[in-house]
Amino acid sequence: GSIILALGVFGLAFSLTAQFFASRASLGFGTNLRRDLYSHINTFSYSELDKFSTTSLITRLTSDVNQAQQAVAMFIRLVLRAPFIAVGAIVMAMLIDLKLSLIFVAAALVIAVLLAIIMLTTMPKYKDVQSKLDDVSRLTKENLSGARVVRAFGAEEREKRIFDNAAQSLSQTSIKVSAVSALLNPLTYSVLNLAVIAILYFGGKSVYMGNLTQGEIIALVNYMTQILNALIVFANLLVTFTKASASAARINEVFDVTSSMQEGSGATMDESAPAIEMNDVSFAYAQNGDPFLKNVNLTVQKGDSVGILGGTGSGKTTLVSLMSRLYDATSGEVKIYGENVKNYTNAQLRQIFGVAPQKAVLFEGSVKDNLLWANENATDEDIENALETSQSAEFVNALKEGLDTQISQGGKNLSGGQRQRLTIARALVSNPDILILDDSSSALDFATDAKLRKALSHLRLEKGLTTVVVSQRATSIKYCDVIVVLDEGKIVGIGTHDELIKSCDVYKEICFSQNKGEENK
Template sequence: MLRTLLKSVREYRFQTIISPLFVVSETAIETFIPFLMAAIIDQGIRPGHLSVVLRIGILLLLMSVVSLTCGASASWFSSQAAAGFAKNLRHDIFSQVQTFSFQNLDHFATSSLVTRLTTDITNIQTAYQMLIRVAVRAPSMLLFSIIMAFLVSSQAGWLFVFVVPVLAVGLFWIVKHSRPLFRQVFKQYDKLNRVVRENLRGIRVVKTYGQQGAEISKFRQSAKEIAQVFAKAQRIVAFNMPLMQFVISTTMLILSWLGAKLIVGKTLQIGQFVSLFTYSTSILFSLNMLAMIFSQLSVSQASAERVVEVLETAPDIVAQPDAETEASDGSIDFEHVTFRYPGSDEDQLNDVNLHIPSGAVVGIIGETGTSKTTLVSLIPRLYDVASGTVRVGGKDVRQYALKTLRDQVAMVLQNTILFSGTIRENLRWGDPDATDEQLNRVLQEAQAKDFVDSLPDGLDTKIEQTGQNVSGGQRQRLTIARALLKQPKILILDNATSATDTQTEARIRQAFKRDLPHVTKLMITQRVDSIIDADQIIIMRRGGIEAIGTHVELLANNQWYRELYQAQQKQGGGETHE
């Protein structure tokens, strides 16, 4: 786990290494200062030697300045190292998520990934800064103080040697019992983030149905569960303080008794006794810091495990080293294709065979849940088949570089997504170097140019998050234009015109037929009128292909298709308006 995390340190290695060196220097000087203070008392103040006081006093002043400088430098470098490490870690996780297949993304809930990118990494950042500063300072202070205590009085030094294991056993018990609870806390954070995300994304539905109260109750319950688990964990961690106070008080009592006995026996001087008290405070303070470190590491270990899980998840879909970088045409072939989603016990597609020539217009229709979207998702290799082969341009899709394949296959979904920015910026996802002339051309083909021109800022009109300031039909047409800008060999429209009226949809089909004759066009729809002129229509039923034919052939030979067409004709073609 540590090896995976430390890969994200990269350019902050210097700060990571130099900070502990400054810390060790600072603690070494700090632990030597009480030794000099004892010398001032015993060799300068008590005998009345002013020169000794001045000489040692100047040395103390210089050492204090050096210690302060080392401490400030350690703080500065550790802050830079921790912030940079967290920045790189966020970048690495986000970059890793971009390589995931849909199957990988199905494994991680969106809310969980958000928690890992925010709360978990913040915990790791805090722990990292603590590790390269406080976690170095505490043991070094402990070690140096015990060594100096032995130099002052070996009998007092053994006292501290016996105290440390007692506290260590207590700390181990605290960490062992609190760690599982902190893991539960972060699972509850995932749940809370999911509630918030769903509420904000569906806020219009929530208000329409007047479910604000129910949503508040759901949020309150999630927040309550976090508080309960976190409070239970903190109650265990809270044992740290009374344990520490007990050890400190006991040690002080024993040290006072032992010091008085040694002073009476003339084997310990007053200045040395004062320095022993200082060392005892340093030792016990170091142990307290170690307790705090263990508590934080208990929290951070759970976060680290969740972050490493993402970093070590290998993408299920990768390109071969000698991958193809060009598709010859837009022909599509399915050869005995079977597919099932991970964790499912049944096939979504079973022994599918299909041939679509390049440039063909193909309609795909069927009842809800008949794997229409699953079928077309295999073409750009959003999922890999369980068995069989999917070919594009005569080659297995697994032979292509992923970027090549997905540049040649443009897919427009029913649930359209636009990103914050201008219309121009959204369209250029299809081609970053597209000119305004090219943008206007694809807008015209998608029947979106008129409404874009009617906007006060035209192509520079700002799109709000997810495109909420434009209608559903307008979003669909903009995403179609964005896909066309890729100049693909295959265009897949998955209910991508469901929010447009029938006249606009007809004009889009006419534009495709006129301007994109060599592009293979696959249209998933529930409206027969949308695919009535298709070269072939595929009827999906129960995870397979029930029938293939033209509109006329299916009317004559397929009862389900005939009944659907007749029902839609009676309803006026199922027309949907914006």
């Protein structure tokens, strides 16, 4: 009795140890996989990011990685144990009676076929489940981020219907695949119970004929029970592995995408060369698609202010994205200070360019934390100068905690104009050589916009800062040294305001329509 008790204690100790290391290994695997996936996503250029939706990447980083992590945990805990139990039971059955043991083998083969059929049936369906989960996540994100718009248009019921349809689709797909997976246990039990009946029937005959004893029949039934338990565990594992396989395929889809942009080895700026040169540059978003920008030729001298104007979809944001190498040109060459932009390291480009994007994005944290994104080593003087130039100093100083004021997620506790001014300040904190403002003053009133232009003009004269301003307002770029007019991906005019009013119909039409709108006000 003491030996059995000791074996039980040892079994418990080894089981707890195995559970501990299995949990540690699976959690380590999940952490490393999630970190590597996140790091890989961060190497993507805009072109690669366009291939996946934000919600899809989030689902792959969370739900899909969790499925893979769970499969690893189950593998370590059970997969290594179940085959030994099943094979051992079959071997012991063979030692008792070779003919009756064939029933074990036949049952195992039938179950293996059933498992293979169910696995092949459910694997693509589990991938559909994860895809539909992407849709539900996307709708949730859109509805929450656009809650004000939904309420402003009274579209709550419409959004509820759309979300309900997506949720129902996810539910129905999940039910279908779960129904198929649920067949595993009853089918496994049925096959093994039939095998037990066969053993009792043929074993009973052997006992009657004196070839086997009753104890041996009981042993065979016990071995069959051991196999039953092992195969049930294996069947449940198969469901987990099928889910994990679908998730792994989705994760690998991300890993299989490599960045089309290879980081340069480094280049030395030629201060005497133009700040920006674009020679016969064309760009298409889709591979082998129609060019979105066509044969762009542009030269920007150091210290110049360049305004870019055009209608919606004319290619303004794409043009400045090519300058700072957020995209690579499909054809042609982009040069920064005499060197091909592809030769610079990413760190060099981020030092050369300060970018205030079209959408003002701020992160949860203090005002100062957001400004230090551009330059972690920025001094208090750098921050103060950036705030003054961007016309942010007045409202930041008026905040109760000043630079230590906490910004909520997405900067929702700030107005649109305040967010835009802080993104401009963030771009200036790094003391860039070239500043790109991508329609980043659209929420500013005319007086503040004028003050911003004046401050940037002083900065250009003082430090030789090159500024590239994308704007919907002709008044915002009217006094730039050079104005570039885009229409349907082509440059249709380059010059000063006075020159373009005389020579460029598109520019003239934009100015006329905006001036007329102001007069009507």
